[in-house]
Amino acid sequence: MQVFVTGASGWIGSGVVPELVAAGHQVRGLARSEQSAARLRAAGVEPVPGGLDDLGSLRSGAENADAVIHLAFKHDFSNFAASGRSERAAMETFGEALAGTGKPLLFASGVALVRPGQVVTEEDASPFTGSEAPRGGAEALALGFADRGVRPIALRFAPTVHGTGDHGFLATLVGIAREKGVAGYVGDGANRWPAVHRDDAARLVVRALENPDAARVVHAIAEEGVPARAIAEAIGRGSGVPVASIDPDDVDAHFGWIGAFFALDVPASSALTRERLGWEPTEAGLLDDLAAGHYFSRAAA
The missing domain is CATH 3.40.50.720 (NAD(P)-binding Rossmann-like Domain)
Structure with a gap:
């Protein structure tokens, strides 16, 4: 069509x-x-x-x-x-x-x-x-x-939505970690992000x-939901910077515009989508994609 x-x-x-x-x-x-x-x-x-x-x-x-x-x-x-x-x-x-x-x-x-x-x-x-x-x-x-x-x-x-060439959410957080010298998460970092x-x-x-x-x-x-702290820890390992909790009152100053989003707890399921469309993800998960290194090689360039 x-x-x-x-x-x-x-x-x-x-x-x-x-x-x-x-x-x-x-x-x-x-x-x-x-x-x-x-x-x-x-x-x-x-x-x-x-x-x-x-x-x-x-x-x-x-x-x-x-x-x-x-x-x-x-x-x-x-x-x-x-x-x-x-x-x-x-x-x-x-x-x-x-x-x-x-x-x-x-x-x-x-x-x-x-x-x-x-x-x-x-x-x-x-x-x-x-x-x-x-x-x-x-x-x-x-x-x-x-x-x-x-x-x-x-x-x-x-x-x-991650992968090689991504310049969105993850790439922004990697850039902030390099700029600030610390990979941050908000509060206890238990809030979840689907990927x-x-x-x-x-x-x-x-x-x-x-x-x-x-x-x-x-x-x-x-x-369904990757904990924000786990994301920050993966970014810290890849960027070679320490990981730290950011006080909710300091989110805007540390993260800028993305801070309000990174602080949200927004888990989501795709069970019905998989059942109705026969779809099954096969690519690397978010943390494995960060571990692959391409986010950090771009940031360092």
């Missing part, structure tokens, strides 16, 4: 695209720069010029595809509300373009704030609605498109695309 992908050249998208191509799908990807377009062409993808705010490009891409995989998001932590409004506008555009077609609409979401402190399952509804909610309340909005003749699928990714290797997540996305009626909510979670 012909698949329109936003975020095709991003961290998760660049893992999903080769899986789509290998499965025989034709891929068109949103490209906001010529550099992104060149990367997409090299991956066998037809670029579609435009960004997330180019609603005409989003509408055209969706209308001319058999399915949409929406992975892009504006990770602007200085104005997260604006990012949410942009996300909502994009989702509304996809809903209008696909209404009545029965086409699948797969979209990135997350588990981090659904039920902090409790193990989140695929049966737990997102508590966020409205344009001012996190991510613009886009998950609840999109799942409602089922009543309008669309087949929506929420792809809830672990907050830590998934990007390659496992990418294979799950393709499986969900090809089985669009198997599940409305999919959890890309390989590990």
Whole structure:
């Protein structure tokens, strides 16, 4: 089938695209720069010029595809509300373009704030609605498109999607440890973070695309919750710095923007996803991936 992908050249998208191509799908990807377009062409993808705010490009891409995989998001932590409004506008555009077609609409979401402190399952509804909610309340909005003749699928990714080339959560923590001379965790470090290797997540996305009626909510979670202290200890070993508890009152000063997230306890299960889609992660876990050394060789470069 012909698949329109936003975020095709991003961290998760660049893992999903080769899986789509290998499965025989034709891929068109949103490209906001010529550099992104060149990367997409090299991956066998037809670029579609435009960004997330180019609603005409989003509408055209969706209308001319058999399915949409929406992975892009504006990770602007200085104005997260604006990012949410942009996300909502994009989702509304996809809903209008696909209404009545029965086409699948797969979209990135997350588990981090659904039920902090409790193990989140695929049966737990997102508590966020409205344009001012996190991510613009886009998950609840999109799942409602089922009543309008669309087949929506929420792809809830672990907050830590790791692997070689990752410049996100783990790489940021490694950089902070090197800068501060200490690998920190908050309080007692017992709070848990779910994790998934990007390659496992990418294979799950393709499986969900090809089985669009198997599940409305999919959890890309390989590990239910890795303790923050264990993450800090692995970073300390890899960076050659000591490990220490950071007082909750000092989190912002030590970690910056990522501190509020790293302090959360957000375990999540993927049991129903595995049962419904026959998915089983096979790649390295988070701590083993840190032990492999690639996060630290990049940081040292």
